[in-house]
Amino acid sequence: MNEFVELMTTRRSIRKFQPKMINNAELDQVLYAGLFAASGMGRQPCYFIAVRDPETRHLLSSMNARILGQPSIDPFYGAPVVVVVFADTASPTYLYDGSLAIGNMMNAAHAVGLGSCWIHRAKEEFETQTGKMLLQEWGLPETVEGIGHLILGYPAEDEHPEAAPRREDHVVFLMEKKQFPALVDVLTEDSVVFHGTATDKPGAIREAGQIVVDLKCVGDEYIDSMLKREADFSTYLGNGVSVAHGTVWGRKRIRKTGVGLVRFPEGIDFDGEKATLVFAVAGVGDDHMDLVQQISVAALNDSVVQALNEAEDYDAVKAALKNLRLYK
């Protein structure tokens, strides 16, 4: 494993420290890593107050403990140094920026042999009168918010916390393993209706669904599954486009991949939005999601939507969808 990545995976929160003060060179490196954290639009809204002074450390610990509701404990676990990180709320990404700076510093601390832990409640701490007074004393703008404290010190000899097992299924890979059929090829001449007759949403979904039934992609029951899916979650995509498709139950019964498209020039009311293009998707296996995605891409493209709304024949529909795919 890459040395840097390994460092990030072996960092643990340290909650037992040697009383010994850390040296300035180590502290500087940690702060330097914080200064170089990424920030939204490079605004650098973070401020770092590095507290080595025992009096100030004690004051912050007491304030934090009070907010925690346990006034007699030291929430900083005896760590000799506390870095309080603030970020200017004038920056819309301040909370992310401040958190990222603390993340950078935790990893840097581990890299230089220090133990660290993020200690919460900085926001509340610096909303108190005492907190506000400290901000003024330290010359920070009134618009800053406390993001967190990073406690630093040499880990106690017997402090070797283990990482909790990582959560399963929290990483999803979407790989480009298979080439899926392009919407332009799936949408045949038989699958486009230029003048839908339905007047409401269920009728429009039935009408579009009937196309994939007639194409023998699915049985009649698929239409009910589409209506159920619609009741659970609206398939209206925006820009006048809806992509009706079945539930997981219905999808298991798809025999052949097909797409229907019904155009409603007057628009069908989809929960307050007007859909002029109602697609019905029935895709075998992973074709299904890919076709839904292709239609979602089409719906985001104003010129494609306009061309589909204005197409006078099937060739014009094909021309509108021809360049939808990045690959074919």
Ligand SMILES: Cc1cc2nc3c(=O)[nH]c(=O)nc-3n(C[C@H](O)[C@H](O)[C@H](O)COP(=O)(O)O)c2cc1C
């Ligand atoms: C936003 C945030 C707030 C935290 N607040 C506290 C805290 O107040 N006290 C504390 O002991 N640990 C705190 N932690 C540390 C977490 O408990 C710790 O990161 C977590 O248990 C995972 O352990 P690890 O850092 O060793 O991977 C905080 C961590 C984060 C990210």
